[in-house]
Structures are given as structure tokens and as C-alpha cells.
Amino acid sequence: MSDGHGTNGGYEAVIGLEIHVQLKTNTKMFCSCAVTFGEEPNTRVCPICLGHPGSLPVTNERAVEYATRIALALDCAIAPHTIFHRKNYFYPDLPKGYQISQYDLPLGVGGHLDVELEDGSTHRVGITRVHMEEDAGKLVHAGGATGRIHGADYSLVDFNRGGTPLVEIVTEPDIRSSEQARSFLNQLKNLIEHLGVSDVNMEEGSLRCDANVSVRRPGEPLGTKTELKNMNSFRFLARGLEAEIERQLSDLEAGEAVRQATVHFDPSTGSISVLRSKEEAHDYRYFPEPDLVPIVLDQAFIEKQRAELPELPAARKERLIEQYALSAYDAGVLAGSRSLGDYFERVAAEGDAKLAANWVMGDFSAYLNAQGLAVEESRVAPEDLAELLELIADGTISGKLAKDVFAAMAESGQKPGRIVEERGLGQISDETALEAIVAGIVEANPSAATEYRSGNKKVMGFFVGQVMKETKGRANPQLANSLIRKALEG
Amino acid sequence: MISREEVEHVARLARLHLDEEALERMGSELSQIIDYVQQIGELDLAGVEPTAHAVALTNVFRKDETWEGLSQEEALRNAPNAEAGHFAVPRMG
Numbered sequence: 001m002s003d004g005h006g007t008n009g010g011y012e013a014v015i016g017l018e019i020h021v022q023l024k025t026n027t028k029m030f031c032s033c034a035v036t037f038g039e040e041p042n043t044r045v046c047p048i049c050l051g052h053p054g055s056l057p058v059t060n061e062r063a064v065e066y067a068t069r070i071a072l073a074l075d076c077a078i079a080p081h082t083i084f085h086r087k088n089y090f091y092p093d094l095p096k097g098y099q100i101s102q103y104d105l106p107l108g109v110g111g112h113l114d115v116e117l118e119d120g121s122t123h124r125v126g127i128t129r130v131h132m133e134e135d136a137g138k139l140v141h142a143g144g145a146t147g148r149i150h151g152a153d154y155s156l157v158d159f160n161r162g163g164t165p166l167v168e169i170v171t172e173p174d175i176r177s178s179e180q181a182r183s184f185l186n187q188l189k190n191l192i193e194h195l196g197v198s199d200v201n202m203e204e205g206s207l208r209c210d211a212n213v214s215v216r217r218p219g220e221p222l223g224t225k226t227e228l229k230n231m232n233s234f235r236f237l238a239r240g241l242e243a244e245i246e247r248q249l250s251d252l253e254a255g256e257a258v259r260q261a262t263v264h265f266d267p268s269t270g271s272i273s274v275l276r277s278k279e280e281a282h283d284y285r286y287f288p289e290p291d292l293v294p295i296v297l298d299q300a301f302i303e304k305q306r307a308e309l310p311e312l313p314a315a316r317k318e319r320l321i322e323q324y325a326l327s328a329y330d331a332g333v334l335a336g337s338r339s340l341g342d343y344f345e346r347v348a349a350e351g352d353a354k355l356a357a358n359w360v361m362g363d364f365s366a367y368l369n370a371q372g373l374a375v376e377e378s379r380v381a382p383e384d385l386a387e388l389l390e391l392i393a394d395g396t397i398s399g400k401l402a403k404d405v406f407a408a409m410a411e412s413g414q415k416p417g418r419i420v421e422e423r424g425l426g427q428i429s430d431e432t433a434l435e436a437i438v439a440g441i442v443e444a445n446p447s448a449a450t451e452y453r454s455g456n457k458k459v460m461g462f463f464v465g466q467v468m469k470e471t472k473g474r475a476n477p478q479l480a481n482s483l484i485r486k487a488l489e490g
Numbered sequence: 491m492i493s494r495e496e497v498e499h500v501a502r503l504a505r506l507h508l509d510e511e512a513l514e515r516m517g518s519e520l521s522q523i524i525d526y527v528q529q530i531g532e533l534d535l536a537g538v539e540p541t542a543h544a545v546a547l548t549n550v551f552r553k554d555e556t557w558e559g560l561s562q563e564e565a566l567r568n569a570p571n572a573e574a575g576h577f578a579v580p581r582m583g
Contacts, residue, residue: 025554032557041575042566046559061551083542090505092579140576156576159565283503288542296548 011215011252013245014222015175016128019188021167021198022135022206023066028163029134030057030100030292035165037204041158049163051095056291059084063132063165064107064295066197068305070167071108071130073191073312078302082107084132084289092157093136101168103286106131113191114314115184116332125184126172137162167198173212173222178241182234185209186336190313193338202233209237214258215248223248224258229275231265240265240272247272316341324353333361339375340365346382351389359385363403367410379413380406388416396420397427401473429476431483434467437475438483441466452488460484492521 025035031048047055071078085103111127137159169188175181189200189207200207209231214223228244231237243265248258262275311319313335320331320341334344334357343364348356364385368378388405391397397405397420408419420426428434441463442449452459463484467475497517501508508516559565562575571578 027552027554027556031559032552032555033559034556040562042562042577043575044559045565046557050560050565058550058552060554062554064551088503090503092577092582139582141581142573142578154571154581155579156573157579158576283499285503290543293543293545293547293550 009249009253010217011249012176012218013178013241014173014214014216014225015177015181015241016173016212017169017171017175017181017184018210018212019169019171019185020135020208020210021070021169021192021200023063023165023167024196024198024206025060025062025066025165027060029060029063029132029165031163033163036160039160041156041160044160045162049095050159051097057100057289059292059295060165064297065305065308066165066195067107067130067132067167068297068302069195069197069309070169070192071111072302072306073195073309074108074111074113074127074130074169076108076111076127076130078108078297079105080298081105081294081296083294084292085286086289087133087284087286089284091136092155093139093162095137095159095162099134099136100289100292101133101286102131113184113188115180115187117180117183123174123180123183125174125180128170128172129168130170131168133166133168135161135164135166173214178238178245181211181241182238185234185237187313190336190338194310194312194316196310196338205232208232211237211241211244213241213244213248215245215252224260226258226260226274227262228272229262229264236265236267239267239270243270243272313338320344324348324357326353326357330357330361337375343375343378343382347386347389350383350386351393355389355392356386359389359406363406367406371410379411380409384409384415391416391420395427395429395476397425398473398477401425401427425474427476428471428474429479431479434471434475434479434483435487437467437470438463438480438487441470442484442487449488460488463488492517492524 022035027033028035028049031046033044033046033049036044048057068078082102082105084100086098087101087103088098090097106129108130109128111130113125113127115123115125117123137157138161140156140158142154142156171184175184185207189202192198192200192207198206202208211228211231212225213228214225216223226244226248228240231240244263247263251258259274264273264275265271266273317328317331317335320326320335321328324331326334334341340360344356344360347360364378364380367373367380368375385406388402388409391405392399392402405416405419405425408414408423409416412419445463445466448459448462452463460481464477464480467480467484494513494517497508497513497520500520501513501516566572566575566577569577
């Protein structure tokens with residue numbers, strides 16, 4: 001069985017990833033059509049992205065800037081001279097019969113990403129190249145029973161997505177397990193999320209991942225690889241890789257060689273299907289795109305883009321530890337997502353950072369997970385959570401009650417102060433009022449009081465419980481404790 | 491001279507079905523084109539930098555500002571088949 005961790009029966013997996021990231025520009029890569037989602041089909045199109053004869057592409061300057069930032073954040077060298085190529089193949093989602101992409105002069109080469117693994121160690125994954133290209137349109141397979149390509153009667157094409165700026169990131173074959181692949185992709189996603197140049201959402205397709213997979217005995221040359229396509233979630237990436245590694249191992253065990261192929265993972269069955277022979281499908285006959293002039297990026301441009309880089313996750317983690325005295329673990333979780341880190345910092349700005357970290361990682365994250373919400377979709381604004389923590393800090397409510405108030409905030413979107421007031425949840429810190437309640441309880445429970453006085457201090461808990469019951473949990477616990485002790489000990 | 495296998499390969503990549511007569515004709519026409527282009531090999535080009543473009547321009551960019559493209563109706567006007575706002579094409583695979 002593949003355990004997702006390195007070696008299997010003396011074999012190890014060798015994995016390289018190809019990641020496509022949709023850039024968050026206003027317009028497409030080579031025309032001024034808006035990049036938007038969920039529009040009516042074929043309403044964000046023009047003669048250029050439909051490939052009409054005589055139309056000419058012009059490069060989107062911002063897309064080049066964004067792509068450069070991604071390459072810089074991955075420590076790539078930026079090519080001083082870079083050009084586009086035509087990648088020729090026929091498919092109905094590609095109106096020109098070629099995709100404008102890059103070939104032997106990509107934008108960035110020779111970078112790396114240091115990936116923090118679950119066991120706390122760091123694993124460096126080399127970045128072979130970062131290049132720019134355009135996205136294809138979207139195919140819907142009509143007719144047939146399955147909605148998939150096989151069995152469809154005909155296909156419908158929507159070119160709204162066609163021409164959307166993409167950055168392709170290709171890694172070295174430095175990944176050895178599905179778990180490493182998952183950690184890498186997660187941290188790459190977070191890095192790009194910090195750059196703010198893409199939504200990097202796998203489910204929505206703004207982050208896509210293919211994998212080159214082979215197996216070998218450690219130290220031996222690379223085995224024959226297959227290309228695993230279209231894993232559209234982190235879970236499927238891990239499961240797809242494990243299934244493909246296992247398929248190759250069982251081929252080898254049966255004494256058969258692994259054949260070069262493109263393979264698909266079917267999440268519903270957990271199985272791998274082999275698509276097509278690779279040699280033929282990959283004859284793309286690249287040649288320089290004659291409709292686009294070369295791009296020459298001088299040092300001033302590169303330095304300007306470098307200056308535009310925000311604080312990146314690794315630096316942010318260090319700063320969170322420094323600035324808020326967080327543990328490395330807490331800082332790692334909070335810096336592990338730009339939106340979560342931003343949320344935390346807005347809550348922590350107003351009070352106790354450790355308390356803020358506990359709440360953001362605890363109740364707040366649990367609430368997002370339970371509701372399937374992104375941080376931005378939360379009904380609890382960071383200012384409101386900060387206010388809640390302030391109510392705990394100044395003794396208005398107990399930490400325990402705060403959980404109920406938080407649940408109410410998440411439900412209604414109301415301010416915590418208002419919820420506390422409307423529900424009468426404020427903590428009773430009025431000494432005279434509490435004293436009267438304590439006196440009544442001690443009087444009503446003479447035998448327990450005698451027991452306490454004869455030395456059984458454990459009975460204290462009983463009295464605290466009674467006071468909380470009487471006050472519906474609103475008694476200030478420290479005050480209640482001292483008043484009970486005073487009443488019992490005289 | 492371009493081989494018959496090469497013509498068949500290129501035809502397959504272009505999703506073209508060529509009958510016997512067309513294969514023959516294409517082979518001969520493609521060979522003529524390649525011979526024509528190969529005349530450049532007769533020139534002494536030592537010391538000439540390869541160029542991808544005929545014009546000495548670089549960095550022609552567009553601002554990231556949207557325009558009004560085609561309407562769906564205009565986009566589909568030349569489509570041999572359309573359905574529900576989409577181009578309809580023969581089934582794949």
C-alpha cells in the first residue's frame with residue numbers, strides 16, 4: 001500500500017508539479033475583454049480572443065507585472081529578454097488552433113520554494129520555470145448520460161474564459177510523496193494569495209495542478225513518468241497521486257514497465273484511467289508568435305516589481321512571533337493564510353494578542369469550517385471580535401459566556417455589546433448584590449456549610465455552582481469565590 | 491522531400507482526413523514550400539543573430555482597461571451551430 005510518505009517496498013515516488021494560476025487582472029492577456037466569472041456565455045469576447053482572422057493580440061502590461069512578482073517571490077531569475085510562442089494543437093476550446101504561451105525563453109527560471117512539512121522540517125522544491133500564457137475556453141458536453149466527454153453527442157463552447165492571463169509554474173521533480181505535494185501546493189497558494197495577484201481557488205479553477213509522476217529505487221535514474229491531470233482540490237491531489245503511485249508500483253510488481261501516458265484520477269471511484277499515448281498528443285510544433293514583439297525587462301522594471309512585493313508568509317510568521325509573542329505553531333497557522341493572518345492582526349491590534357490568536361484559531365476558525373465560509377464571508381467583523389475580547393478582559397462577561405455571545409454574533413452579525421445588553425448577560429460584579437445571593441445560598445444549605453467549616457474544602461465547588469445557577473452564569477467568578485469564602489469562614 | 495509518414499502525422503495533428511490522392515498532392519506541395527524556404531540556407535548567415543520578428547520593436551503593451559467586446563449575438567453570428575449562447579461543435583473523442 002502507498003502510505004503517502006516516501007518509500008514503498010523499496011521504491012520511492014518522484015513527483016514534479018505543473019501549476020496554473022489565473023491572474024486577477026481586469027482584462028485578458030492579449031485583449032481588453034473583461035475577466036469576470038459567472039457571466040452569460042460568450043459575452044466577454046472579441047475578435048482577438050475568438051481568433052478572428054486579421055485580429056492582433058497586444059500584451060496586458062499588468063499581467064506581465066503580476067507574473068514577474070510571482071517569479072520574484074519564488075526567487076527565480078527574471079529573463080532580460082523573453083518572447084511568446086505558439087503552442088499548436090486542435091481542440092474546440094482553443095479558437096486559434098494554438099495557445100499563446102512561452103517556450104524556451106520563459107519569464108523566470110531557476111527559483112525555489114522552501115516548504116515547511118508537517119514534522120516541522122523544511123524541504124526545498126526547485127522551480128524550473130515560471131511562464132505566461134492564455135487560458136482556453138470552457139467546454140460543456142451536451143447530450144449523453146454522463147456529462148463527460150465520452151458519450152456526449154456534441155459539445156458547447158463558452159469563450160468568456162478564453163484568453164484569461166495564466167501563469168504556469170513548473171517544479172523540479174523534487175517531491176517524494178503526496179503529503180509533500182500537498183504541503184507544497186498549500187504554501188504556494190498562500191504565497192500567491194499574499195501577493196494579491198490571483199484568487200488561487202482550486203474549486204473555482206483559478207488554481208489548477210497537474211503532476212508528473214514516476215517511481216524508482218532511490219539512487220537510480222528517473223523512471224518513466226506519467227502526467228496526472230486535473231486534480232481540482234487538495235484532497236484529490238493527494239488521493240490522485242497515491243492512486244497513480246500505486247498503479248505504477250503494481251505494474252512493476254507484475255513485471256510490466258510503466259508506459260508514458262496521460263492519466264486521469266476519478267474521485268468517485270478512486271481509480272486512475274489512462275487517456276492517450278503521450279508522443280502524439282505532445283507534438284505542439286512551437287514557434288515564435290509573430291504577432292507579438294519581444295519583451296525586454298530592464299533592471300528598473302524588475303526592481304520596481306520587487307518593491308511591490310508585500311511581506312511574504314515566511315517573513316510574516318517571524319514577525320508574528322516577534323510582534324505578538326506568539327508561539328511558532330500559532331504564528332505558522334496564522335501566517336498560513338493571508339486572509340486569516342490579516343483578520344488576526346485586526347483583532348490583535350486592539351488588545352491581548354494571545355487571546356486574539358486563541359479565538360481566531362479556535363472558535364472563529366471552527367465557525368468558518370462549520371459554515372463552509374471564507375474569512376471574507378464571515379458575519380463576525382474583526383472589530384466585533386476585538387470588542388468581544390475586550391468584554392472578557394474588562395470582566396463584563398466570563399470566557400465561558402463569551403462563547404455563547406460569539407455564537408450569537410456569528411448567527412446574527414450583531415455587535416457583542418448589544419447582545420450582552422439585550423440578553424442581560426453582563427457579569428454581576430456588584431459586591432452588594434452578590435453578597436445577598438451568597439448569604440441566601442449559605443443559609444439554605446446549612447449542612448454543606450457545616451461540612452466546609454469542619455475542613456472539607458471541596459464543598460466550595462458546590463457553593464460556586466449554586467451561585468452560578470442562581471445568577472445564570474453571570475456572577476464574576478473571582479468575586480463569587482471570595483464572597484463565598486468570606487461568608488463560610490466568617 | 492517530405493515523407494509520406496510526415497504528411498500523415500501532420501494531417502492527424504490537424505485533424506484532417508486525407509485520401510490517397512490528397513496525401514500525394516500534399517506531400518508534393520509541402521515539399522515545394524520547404525524547398526523554397528530552404529533557399530535561405532544558401533546564404534552565409536554566420537554572425538547574424540537569429541530573430542523571431544521582422545520589426546525591431548519591443549515592449550508593446552496595453553493598459554489593463556476593459557472595453558466593450560462583442561455581444562453574444564455578434565459573437566455567434568458566424569457559428570455554423572449554436573445553442574443556448576454557446577458555440578455547438580461536433581463531439582470530441
